[in-house]
Amino acid sequence: MTTGIELRKLRKLYEGHGQGAWAVDGVDMTIGAGKFITLLGPSGCGKTTTLRMIAGLEVPTSGQILRDGLDITDQPVTDRDMRMVFQDFALFPNMTVEQNVTFGLRVRRMRGRYSEAEIKKRVFQFLDLVHLADHAHKKPHQLSGGQKQRVSLARALVTDPQVVLFDEPLGSLDANLRKIMQIELIRIHRELGKTFIYVTHDQDEAMAMSNAIAVMRGGKVMQFGSPRDIYDRPANRYVASFIGHAHIVEAKVAGRDGQGLVVSLGNGEKVRLENENSAATGESVGLMLRAEDLAFGEAGPGMVSGNVADSLYRGEYIEYVVELNGGAGVVHVHARTDLPAIDQGAAVAVRVNPHKAHVLAH
Ligand SMILES: Nc1ncnc2c1ncn2[C@@H]1O[C@H](COP(=O)(O)OP(=O)(O)O)[C@@H](O)[C@H]1O
Numbered sequence: 001m002t003t004g005i006e007l008r009k010l011r012k013l014y015e016g017h018g019q020g021a022w023a024v025d026g027v028d029m030t031i032g033a034g035k036f037i038t039l040l041g042p043s044g045c046g047k048t049t050t051l052r053m054i055a056g057l058e059v060p061t062s063g064q065i066l067r068d069g070l071d072i073t074d075q076p077v078t079d080r081d082m083r084m085v086f087q088d089f090a091l092f093p094n095m096t097v098e099q100n101v102t103f104g105l106r107v108r109r110m111r112g113r114y115s116e117a118e119i120k121k122r123v124f125q126f127l128d129l130v131h132l133a134d135h136a137h138k139k140p141h142q143l144s145g146g147q148k149q150r151v152s153l154a155r156a157l158v159t160d161p162q163v164v165l166f167d168e169p170l171g172s173l174d175a176n177l178r179k180i181m182q183i184e185l186i187r188i189h190r191e192l193g194k195t196f197i198y199v200t201h202d203q204d205e206a207m208a209m210s211n212a213i214a215v216m217r218g219g220k221v222m223q224f225g226s227p228r229d230i231y232d233r234p235a236n237r238y239v240a241s242f243i244g245h246a247h248i249v250e251a252k253v254a255g256r257d258g259q260g261l262v263v264s265l266g267n268g269e270k271v272r273l274e275n276e277n278s279a280a281t282g283e284s285v286g287l288m289l290r291a292e293d294l295a296f297g298e299a300g301p302g303m304v305s306g307n308v309a310d311s312l313y314r315g316e317y318i319e320y321v322v323e324l325n326g327g328a329g330v331v332h333v334h335a336r337t338d339l340p341a342i343d344q345g346a347a348v349a350v351r352v353n354p355h356k357a358h359v360l361a362h
Pocket residue numbers: 014015017022023024041042043044045046047048049050
């Protein structure tokens with residue numbers, strides 16, 4: 001038996017959505033109990049539909065959903081012991097913060113489970129958790145966006161669900177507030193130990209918060225793994241270019257030795273890799289080169305040569321756009337801002353971090 005949520009070949013076709021256009025197209029995933037899992041992908045890739053099927057708000061066209069080994073595919077929403085937090089908060093405007101959170105408890109048929117005094121105690125326990133106890137008497141219109149989101153979170157958590165589902169909950173908040181709320185959500189997840197299933201199209205958010213990320217595209221999961229796996233060892237070109245600032249240069253495997261692979265770029269220059277990469281000699285591959293894994297250095301063997309086509313001052317670093325010699329491709333290099341600026345057109349030599357560059361199948 002697996003504890004947690006298991007999705008088996010989950011598919012969804014909406015009525016009238018067009019021939020063969022699956023909103024969710026065969027999703028297999030195991031979400032361990034107590035984990036923080038994120039569905040990440042562009043708009044329309046099937047994140048919300050997947051989440052709503054887990055919640056029981058949408059009926060799968062085929063496939064199964066299991067919880068702790070039991071098939072819950074046909075279980076009604078109210079029996080699933082899951083709560084959802086939405087981007088638009090969905091608060092009652094005429095109720096106070098306290099009443100909004102209390103409503104969550106009363107509506108969940110908690111008959112006889114709590115006395116009035118216990119309900120109040122429990123509501124304040126969760127208002128404390130989201131740092132809103134001092135605002136209990138306010139109405140939603142008297143709160144900031146971040147505070148409203150905390151109320152909707154407290155309202156979901158107060159019923160003690162096993163699983164909390166989040167659909168782009170921070171989407172309407174500004175960048176600073178989002179960062180603060182990300183840290184809050186991580187803390188709350190750690191303190192409560194519930195399963196969090198989170199939907200976002202923001203890769204930084206997914207990377208920072210999750211135990212594992214499912215990168216989705218066109219209703220399918222392109223890769224399901226830890227943030228580090230997804231970032232350092234993307235399974236395919238789509239994941240490589242969706243996460244972080246990756247540039248993919250076409251290459252051929254020239255050989256292999258004890259330390260790893262030697263790959264040859266289109267212009268004949270060779271790069272050594274010393275991490276886990278599986279590819280056969282002679283195979284055409286894509287070499288994923290992230291800006292932070294590249295640095296300028298002295299020209300010489302093992303260096304990749306090119307010319308600076310552009311530079312962008314980013315504040316934290318200068319981003320150089322480098323066209324590799326012989327039309328081998330374009331890479332971006334992040335350089336410290338206290339180093340001398342490099343002029344447009346200047347010839348440069350780029351060192352590739354042999355532990356980070358990653359080979360992608362063609
Ligand atoms: N109620 C619906 N009726 C018909 N098509 C829908 C409905 N909801 C979503 N879709 C379609 O299903 C696909 C996946 O949508 P959705 O799950 O909302 O994606 P995401 O949350 O990743 O943006 C999209 O093509 C969308 O247009």
